[in-house]
Structure formats: structure tokens, C-alpha cells
Amino acid sequence: MSAAQFVFALHLGGDAPYVWTAVGVTVLALAIEACALSIRGRDLARRIDHTDASGERR
Amino acid sequence: MNRALTLSISPFADRIRPPLAVAAAVLLALGLVLGMGFVPEDAAQRGSFRIAVIHYPAAWMSFVLYLAAAVVSIVTLARHERAAAIVANAIAPTGILFTLIALWTEALWRKPLRGLWWAWDAEAVSQLMLMFLFGGLVALRAMIDDSRRADRATALLALVGAANLPVLYFSIRWWDALQRAPQVPVPAMRGALALATLLVGSGFAAYAVFAVLGRARCAVTEREVLARSMHELREARS
Numbered sequence: 176m177s178a179a180q181f182v183f184a185l186h187l188g189g190d191a192p193y194v195w196t197a198v199g200v201t202v203l204a205l206a207i208e209a210c211a212l213s214i215r216g217r218d219l220a221r222r223i224d225h226t227d228a229s230g231e232r233r
Numbered sequence: 234m235n236r237a238l239t240l241s242i243s244p245f246a247d248r249i250r251p252p253l254a255v256a257a258a259v260l261l262a263l264g265l266v267l268g269m270g271f272v273p274e275d276a277a278q279r280g281s282f283r284i285a286v287i288h289y290p291a292a293w294m295s296f297v298l299y300l301a302a303a304v305v306s307i308v309t310l311a312r313h314e315r316a317a318a319i320v321a322n323a324i325a326p327t328g329i330l331f332t333l334i335a336l337w338t339e340a341l342w343r344k345p346l347r348g349l350w351w352a353w354d355a356e357a358v359s360q361l362m363l364m365f366l367f368g369g370l371v372a373l374r375a376m377i378d379d380s381r382r383a384d385r386a387t388a389l390l391a392l393v394g395a396a397n398l399p400v401l402y403f404s405i406r407w408w409d410a411l412q413r414a415p416q417v418p419v420p421a422m423r424g425a426l427a428l429a430t431l432l433v434g435s436g437f438a439a440y441a442v443f444a445v446l447g448r449a450r451c452a453v454t455e456r457e458v459l460a461r462s463m464h465e466l467r468e469a470r471s
Contacts, residue, residue: 202265
């Protein structure tokens with residue numbers, strides 16, 4: 176079964192926009208939170224690498 | 234000072250985060266493909282009942298996360314554990330995310346069936362209350378500058394909110410007998426629908442642990458950055 180056939184075989188009828196909006200928003204929300212956490216973690220790691228444990232700038 | 238210990242809740246937490254992210258992605262992908270592609274259409278609800286595959290796990294997850302925040306808050310208050318306070322604070326934003334997903338998917342499920350985005354039924358109202366409780370934890374934490382006082386205050390609020398959880402849970406049954414709002418019918422959980430819901434639920438659980446540990450790690454690092462900045466400031470003044 177090709178990808179296009181798979182998509183058309185979903186039998187979602189007239190409710191398809193609601194179902195796919197639910198799927199899309201959920202996946203997007205989780206992905207955005209995961210990316211935001213990753214970016215924040217990297218930023219903080221970069222900031223902490225600029226100072227050593229005694230507070231001296233490297 | 235041991236940097237590895239300073240910048241994370243525990244080395245084990247750092248090790249399990251990447252496998253958790255992979256597990257969450259795989260379980261969610263499998264659950265969504267199974268739920269959207271292979272669950273047979275319901276005669277009464279057509280395709281929209283497939284939203285249950287996302288809605289129920291998100292609603293359960295928000296309850297479980299609040300319960301986890303309450304349990305960790307007991308540890309914070311009883312043992313003055315700073316790590317526990319950090320984890321409790323890290324749970325709240327992910328809890329808000331899951332309550333929002335539960336509310337949003339319920340609206341998308343209800344609209345094609347009943348023509349309404351919102352109805353004052355027990356499940357929707359209890360999810361909304363839960364979102365306000367999570368929001369209250371985040372707001373209270375942000376309002377208090379002293380981190381130790383903020384930890385204690387948010388732990389207390391989490392416990393007060395936890396007393397509300399059984400009421401929220403049982404209100405769904407009580408309300409069912411009284412309500413007149415257009416309800417979304419509950420589909421029978423069996424076969425592919427049950428398996429897809431279980432897969433998405435497991436994916437959400439793996440994601441929640443991944444996100445909470447990541448946020449806790451950020452919080453620990455943030456406190457360290459602040460401590461070093463203060464140290465620098467004191468050095469510069471003296």
C-alpha cells in the first residue's frame with residue numbers, strides 16, 4: 176500500500192479536519208516543548224561553561 | 234565542587250533521558266498510526282471518536298502528573314529536599330500542556346458530534362480546574378523571589394490542590410446523573426482502539442518523564458548560574 180493510498184484509506188469522512196487537527200496540534204505541542212527545553216538546556220550549559228565553580232570567568 | 238552532580242538531579246536521570254525521548258517518539262508514532270489508520274469507524278460517531286486515542290491518555294496523564302507533584306511536595310515539606318522541590322516545579326508546565334491537549338481534543342471531538350466547542354460537563358470542568366491548579370503552581374513559584382520559601386509555598390499549594398483530585402474524579406460520576414449538557418458518548422475500549430490508546434498513553438508517559446527531567450536539569454543549572462553570578466558580584470565589590 177502506498178503512502179497516498181494509506182492516507183485515503185483512513186475512512187475519516189467529514190470529520191477528517193477535526194481528527195487531523197487534534198493529531199497535528201498534539202504532536203506540534205510536544206515537539207515545541209521538547210525543542211524549547213533543549214534550547215534552554217544548551218543555553219544554560221553554555222553560560223555555566225563560561226564561569227568555573229568559583230565564579231571566575233574563563 | 235562536582236560539576237556533574239551540581240548540574241543534574243542525578244546521573245541516572247541524565248542517562249535515561251535520550252532513551253525516553255526515542256521511546257516516546259516510537260510509541261506515539263505507533264499509537265497514532267494504529268489509532269488513525271486501523272481503528273474501524275464507529276457507526277454512531279463516524280471518524281471523530283478516533284480523537285479518544287489522544288484525549289483519554291492526555292486527561293489521564295494530567296491527573297497522574299498532578300498526583301506526582303503532590304507526592305513530591307510531601308517529600309519537599311517533610312524532608313526539605315531541594316531536588317524534590319525542583320522536580321515538583323518541573324512537573325507543572327508539562328501538566329498544563331497535557332490539560333490543554335485534553336481540553337483541545339475534547340472540543341475537537343465534541344464539535345462534529347454536537348455542534349459545540351464547549352459544554353459545562355464534568356470532564357471538561359475538571360480538566361479546566363486541573364489546568365488552573367497547575368497554573369497556580371507556576372504563578373506562585375514565579376511570584377516569590379526566595380527560592381526556599383517559593384519551594385515550600387508551591388508544595389503546600391500542590392497538597393491543597395491534591396485534596397481536590399478525588400472530588401474532580403468522582404464529580405464525573407455525580408455530574409453524569411445530573412447534567413443536561415450535550416455529552417460526548419464514551420466509546421468501548423477494546424481491540425485496536427484499546428491498543429492504540431495504550432501505546433499513545435505509554436508515549437505520553439515517556440515524554441512526560443523526559444520533559445520533567447529536562448526542566449529539572451535546567452532549573453538546577455539556572456540556580457547554579459545565579460549562584461555563580463552572585464559570587465562574581467561579591468568578588469567584584471570586595
